[in-house]
Amino acid sequence: MTEFPPQFRPEDVATSGASFGAADGLEPHAPSPGRRGFLAFAAGLCSLVAFGSGTAQAAARVSQAPRRLFIARPQAGESFKGVYFADGRYLPEAVVRIGRIMRDPYDDTTRIDPRLIDLMARMQRTLGTGEPLQIVSGYRSPRSNARARSADSRVARNSFHTQGQAVDLRVDGFAIGQLRRAAIALQAGGVGTYPRRNFLHLDVGPVRRWG
Numbered sequence: 001m002t003e004f005p006p007q008f009r010p011e012d013v014a015t016s017g018a019s020f021g022a023a024d025g026l027e028p029h030a031p032s033p034g035r036r037g038f039l040a041f042a043a044g045l046c047s048l049v050a051f052g053s054g055t056a057q058a059a060a061r062v063s064q065a066p067r068r069l070f071i072a073r074p075q076a077g078e079s080f081k082g083v084y085f086a087d088g089r090y091l092p093e094a095v096v097r098i099g100r101i102m103r104d105p106y107d108d109t110t111r112i113d114p115r116l117i118d119l120m121a122r123m124q125r126t127l128g129t130g131e132p133l134q135i136v137s138g139y140r141s142p143r144s145n146a147r148a149r150s151a152d153s154r155v156a157r158n159s160f161h162t163q164g165q166a167v168d169l170r171v172d173g174f175a176i177g178q179l180r181r182a183a184i185a186l187q188a189g190g191v192g193t194y195p196r197r198n199f200l201h202l203d204v205g206p207v208r209r210w211g
């Protein structure tokens with residue numbers, strides 16, 4: 001069974017919706033997310049702050065150091081820059097904002113595994129850059145993934161994107177090869193290189209590489 005930080009479970013930060021999706025790297029102009037969808041996302045996430053003393057004790061064992069992230073979704077004109085983790089816990093408002101940026105732009109749904117947020121933050125620190133990680137593709141709904149798979153058989157049936165555990169990104173000033181080397185050095189999950197589409201895939205699954 002997959003384990004997650006005590007404050008979070010993927011199902012607690014998932015929203016539902018219906019429409020169509022896209023293959024990796026083929027992002028349209030992202031529409032504004034549905035209000036009800038993100039209210040549900042926020043409500044589910046904020047409910048996690050009251051798990052009781054057992055969770056508080058577990059959180060106390062987590063590093064207290066603040067964690068920061070800078071990401072942007074150029075197609076939507078959205079960005080997040082700031083602290084998302086402090087005092088031993090993930091900050092709900094920050095995670096909601098990050099989840100919004102990582103949403104599936106075709107059906108306004110989102111899901112985010114906090115381990116992916118941590119991985120992106122580690123990647124940014126490793127690069128030592130003040131530039132944002134530009135999100136090409138984040139969460140992908142099962143319906144979007146099925147459509148992507150029908151267009152490209154290389155798309156995994158059970159993609160980590162559908163669990164909010166993968167991201168495709170690029171960073172101004174860095175070649176894909178440079179990003180690949182930085183990601184491999186982290187030894188923290190999957191690393192896929194897509195030079196023709198100019199993006200790098202990261203996920204929190206088993207350590208492996210391709211491309």
